[in-house]
Amino acid sequence: MVVIAYLLLRMHNLFAVVMMSGIYSLLAAVLYVIMDAVDVAFTEAAVGAGISTVLMLGTLALTSRRDKERTGNKPIPILIVTITGLLLIYGTLDMPPYGDPTAPIHHHVGRYYIDNSGEQVGPPNIVTSVLASYRGYDTLGEVTVIFTAAIGVMALIGRSRKRKKKLKTN
């Protein structure tokens, strides 16, 4: 994944950049499967690698295909990024070890969902029951966000197209 991210940084053909971001999403999906999150992997492969690639290709068709080439690394961004990265790594130092079943995250509602969702909600997939039942309001909020984004996209693109048509007729 790091290699792909580096290629993303170096390539100037935007079509290739978009394809690489699709590959990046698929690799992330593989990583999710390794870490037992199959539902997340499905979503990432379908939405991250599928829909967002299509959206980006559509944007490329409407804009330009190539990035303007520039040479040389910029020192100030590299400095900021390195400092932030080191701070984040420092922050993870006192996290519980990977895969530790006694980590604090496993002692609150997660345990409750695993023990009770089978009887209280029904579906064998715990993620489904949490998503649709226990955290249903989250999902409602998510749908609201998508709806707002759809309205925004329509307002931004739909209007400009109409205006162009008017200009042509004038």
Place this chain on the structure above:
Amino acid sequence: MMMGFYIVISQHNLIKKIVGLNVFQVSVFVFYISMGKVKGGTAPVFLDGFEIYSNPLPHVLILTAIVVGVATSALALALTVRIKDTYGTIEEDEIEALETEDQEKEKEGLP
């Protein structure tokens, strides 16, 4: 993760910036999922013969986050299309140059 962050601040092309933002996002997702993993556990789906499951809560949160992320990047791409329509370019520094040109013209126009 930092690679994505670097792309966001250092690149001038708007589409590349959006891709960088996605890379950045995915790294946060991986971080959350890795917190939910339990050693020897299996995916949180009830099946006979499995006792230990990974924590389902981060999975749910990240499912929501992925979809919201795509919605925001769709909006960003729509904005990019509009910027291309208005300025004729999607390179940040060229847009800035055009803006300063416009401002100078306005100043000259005023007495």
